[in-house]
Amino acid sequence: MKKVFAREEYCLGCKLCEVYCVTSHSRSKDVVKAHKSEEITPAVIIESGENLSFALQCRHCDDAPCVRACITGAMQKDPETGIVKYDENKCVGCWTCIMTCPYGAVKRDEYNRNIISKCDLCSETGEPACAANCPNNALVYKEQEEEGE
């Protein structure tokens, strides 16, 4: 399946991926409104150190441990798209997925709602917002490489 891959050699650490993630998941789809009047936790995790950074999203694992561990059934892998998504209405904020995700790619909602925030590959427009708006192509939306490639 197609996923977002980070290329740390080109990551600027500008965090625009966060900005566009928030915007993409807003009601308004407007950068300013999304940030000023909506409360959205970006699903991107940015690791940055000295001269090195990269953005990380849910890897949408084939055999996703978070889906297996989810105690409410909120976390499911869509059999058609392969996207691991969660049902906000079912999530109770038990953080079992956070305990389970080996990438640390699931976040707690930053506005103290007892729900999580994670990448849903918002690809309605053909490409997830983080990758589509990465100014340096440090995030690319592409097919997963086969083993050994």
Add this chain to the structure above:
Amino acid sequence: MSLSLKNPEFLIERNYDRCINCQVCERQCANDSHYYDEEMDKMLSKDENCVNCQRCVTLCPANALSIRQYPLEYRKNSNWTGEMINNIYKQAESGGVLLTGMGNPTPKKIYWDHILLNASQVTNPSIDPLREPMELKTFLGRKPGKLEFDENGNPFPLPPQLELDTPIMFSAMSFGSISINACRSLARAATASGIMYNTGEGGLHQDLYQYKENTIVQVASGRFGVHQEYLEAGAAIEIKIGQGAKPGIGGHLPGEKVGDEVSRTRMIPLGTDALSPAPHHDIYSIEDLRQLIYALKEATDYTKPVSVKISAVHNVAAIATGIATAGADIISIDGYRGGTGAAPTLIRDNVGIPIELALAAVDERLRREGLRDQVSLVIGGTIRNSADIVKAIALGADTVYIASAALIAMGCHMCQKCYTGKCNWGIATQQPDLVKRLNPEIGEERLKNLIRGWSLEIKEMLGGMGINAIESLRGNRLMLRGIDLNERELAVLGIKHAGE
């Protein structure tokens, strides 16, 4: 001196209704012009640090930023303009030479803009490049005045030629003055576009040896990074005598830009200034040049054309003739408006002559000497668009060098701060975090697009003239007319005035 008289040059304007405090501007500014104030929960700016590179403006996702000239109005004075006054403040504080970057920004006459092109109407058909072949292939290198055939009817082999798919090349920009990612972008785009890029005088990074077929390696007075393997790593060799932005002086790379890789590539100690001598100390005359040309040819077994690059200076036509007779296969002339990287301000703005006039004079002189069809002529120095290229070729060039345009395609915003090494666009810098900002894949793509777009436009213009091969444009000055030019200018350019 506790009080600096220097004023900010630019004013950062932030629309707080739009600013979302994402701090992208702060993270993207190598000059620390933006910062987040926690107490005020607001982004603030330090105008005095701003160089107007537009990085923050471009990346701001909320379109909350704009940058303006700082509204500093000295009393009106045509002699003592604000720029003059500010320069004096700078020098009164530094005691140094005024430095700047990129080409000449002063409002001197741009002859390209006074030359107009022809198009076919009725008596011959214009050609539609979308439907008909339109040929831009160009060969650079020495050609025999006349072709001879052996007893089997095969022509005797020609001296080595560079084959270009379109009459554009990326001009010399050294690794050191520009980043490795900028070099990669240029090399890959040249390869993909079937043209050449030029290493400049900084040697050749190991990663770039693979682009050999599309590389011109430069040999300049500093001889940085020049060795046998380097000479063999290009399709052609260029001896740099001068460059448009700073005729008469050598390239200066400040020690701050001489990091690990640059030091290894140039074969100089880490952190030392790389100062090229003003002249080549083995070339004090035309016969010395001849020796160097043939030394390089010998070293590479006559397999590569040798180019000699000079600045356009007053007696450029005679010098060019001398270069042709000294054995150069390609003559490259750089006009005084051109320039990338760093240069002393006053030299850049006051030394040399416009490339249009230099080109016209050189082409005419070489023809008069019967040499023009034997030697190739490349010009550069503010080629800003495809029409400039068409005009240059019609005036007599074989092909053009572009450098500023290439940098701009890669993201340069002409802030003229190349000499600081803090290029926010990842181009004229060696700082790893900044270098990273230019993804060579994107750089390549943008350059390829530029070359493609310009080539399409050249084809359109050729087609309009009823020509379907670029060689029929070369030196075809009847395709040009001047406007707002006096008799002398028209005579030097060898063109008629519009309406004639």
Add this chain to the structure above:
Amino acid sequence: MDDKIMSGCGLSGILNKKGKRFSGKDIIQSIALMHDRSNGLGGGFAAYGIYPEHKEYYALHLFYDHQKARNKVENTLEKYFSIKQREEIPTRKVKNISNQPLIWRYFVKPDPNQLESRELTEEEYVVEQVMNVNENIAGAYIFSSGKNMGVFKGVGYPEDIADFFMLEDYEAYLWTAHGRFPTNTPGWWGGAHPFTLLDWSIVHNGEISSYGANKRYIEMHGYKCTMMTDTEVITYLFDLLIRKHKLPIEAVIQAIASPLWSEIERMEPQAQNIAKTIRTVYGSCLLNGPFSIILGHSQGFIALNDRIKLRPLVVAEDEERMYVASEESAIREVCPEPDKIWTPRGGEAVIAQLENAGKGVV
């Protein structure tokens, strides 16, 4: 620097491959059919084989605007040549022809002493003198300078010009003809086609967009473009490539109507190398823009179109004769049922020559 003269045209040519001479009637009839392709501002003929009695001599045809010019020219000719015979070219009064200049011809040989001191070949010597007269003597113009051939041209429809020069009385083994449709009105007899240098004569229909490039190239090689016509430049290009550079005719054709790079890429390696090399060296000779030309010379003619065939050209073969014309009808007018008639492709030269062609270019 004068502007170049633009024109459209009709052209025709007939060669007897056996070298048998025939009167001008056929060529006149053929070109007359294409009356509408010209506008009465220029017509002309080249005829090869018309002066067998003087075939060792260069036949110089001259226009004079006035006697003073003639005196000057004759002084010059006397200095540099030995003149075997001089005479006014016979003409008759024709209704539509007026303002004719003085028209003379001279049969000459270079003065041996002069020739020797100039260290030139005889032909170069003649060319130099032709250029000298045309450039430096006001009111005089040498419009024909070959051996055993001559050009007859002027301002008027071609059939009227033929009538004027009484061409039905001349016999030649090769005739070419031209009717002109210039878009301006120079009103000068020298501007009509054919244009010649030595044996070379060119009739040409077209507009060379590369003129400026070709002109500056040819001028670099010592030619003076005084006429500002495409035809003049084409003539000089042929002269340079064939006579001076001694290129095989195929190479000349490839230089002047080069194959497209896409075609060159598809060629066999040897052919490809030849084509590529020629284009690399002779790019400035490429004639770009619409044209069809007939290059006449003592051994025959070469008919050629621009490489994308923007102007008409038809060729026919019938027994001893080869025909070429802008229109098929102009051939069928004089040869209703040729053995073979075809339209050459763009850039494909048709080389017609005498069967016993030996000397010369081909």
Add this chain to the structure above:
Amino acid sequence: MDYLIIGNSAAGIGGVEGIRKNDPEGKITVVSDEPYHCYSRPLISYFLSGKVDYEKMKYRADDFYQKNNIETRLGTRVRTLKPSGKKVVLETGEVIKYDKLLLATGGLPFVPPVKGSDKENIYTFIKLDDAYRLKDIVETPGKSGSQSAVILGAGLIGLKVAEALAKLGLKVTVVELADRVLSTILDQEAAAIIQKHLEDKGIRFNLADTIEEFAGNKKANTARLKSGFTLDCDLGIVAVGVRPNLELVKDTPLEVNRGILINNQMETSIEDIYASGDVCEGQDMLRGTSGVIPIWPNAYNQGLTAGQNMAGADQSYDECFARNSIGFFGLPMITAGIINPLEEEIDQYEIYRQDSPGDNSYKKIIIKDDRIVGFICINNVDRAGILTGLIKEQKNIADIKDKILNADFGYLSFSEEWRREKLTK
């Protein structure tokens, strides 16, 4: 192929989904004594406190059985299992034959022999029915505010129910035999933080103590502690642990220790009978011993593995170790693996610890042979899964140990090679 699954919770549903991965056709029957659509057992305390309703309890969508083509016998107990005949007999008398059987009967509350624990108002708390029953009592108008609840056991169940009851306004006291709360998953320091936090929310603790007797008539009204204290007790809950529900297998030759013995393929000692979840006893990968690890993800994973193998696959699940993510009154914690190394082996371990008492944050990472074997994260639980992953992989972290407590510990802390291997696939 006829599949029979006994149990309709995590392991049972895992079994269904495991089978369906490999066999979309075979007949599956699910039997459970509980009458409900499969629901999330860990949510019963939320259900009790009213945080979730029944709809939200559902572990899978309403059409789950239909979509997966499952026959259900819900609310029906299995009377007998007859491995020799490959069949079971339901209490209704129905006989169901099977080719492959999954035992996912879960656990039963362990009720210690406390006097009076059989009184009317003394409950256990592991099923939805338990929650319904308690809910009914505490929601009776006018009563809840005055009720006092005594909970025996400060384990996960005890504290979750304590939290729920406290939220409902009850006066809650927890009695625990150990000297700290959550003694199996927390160390002293962490337990103190949690205890303090719960005390701040009004829950009282009697540690290192136990209940001698629930005293009263039909209903208890007092809990008498071993220490001599007495507590008002309108409501008592015994939550000292669960034990495997072995009722169905006790008369079969199935090998059993504390739970049904299984291998990593979830096979029991009898062919074609698999077991998963709280009913069985598997290999703890960290301790190298066999034991019951009654946690939800474990149950599901085992069920999934069993299901796949029942349908012909060859899967094994060998990542069995304790791990819990839980929270009380908004204070989250995640723990995994070996938290409290045995005193005599303590020198084989390296322990990295970080606390910031101000905000209840605490982190402890236990390393053995340069490999993480356990951790506690309190309050700051973000990206704890990376640690879990490192435990699972038994990744040697010798070169990055110094970074392990950094706030920005993540993939950048690793070598580029490892990072690329993990992230570029």
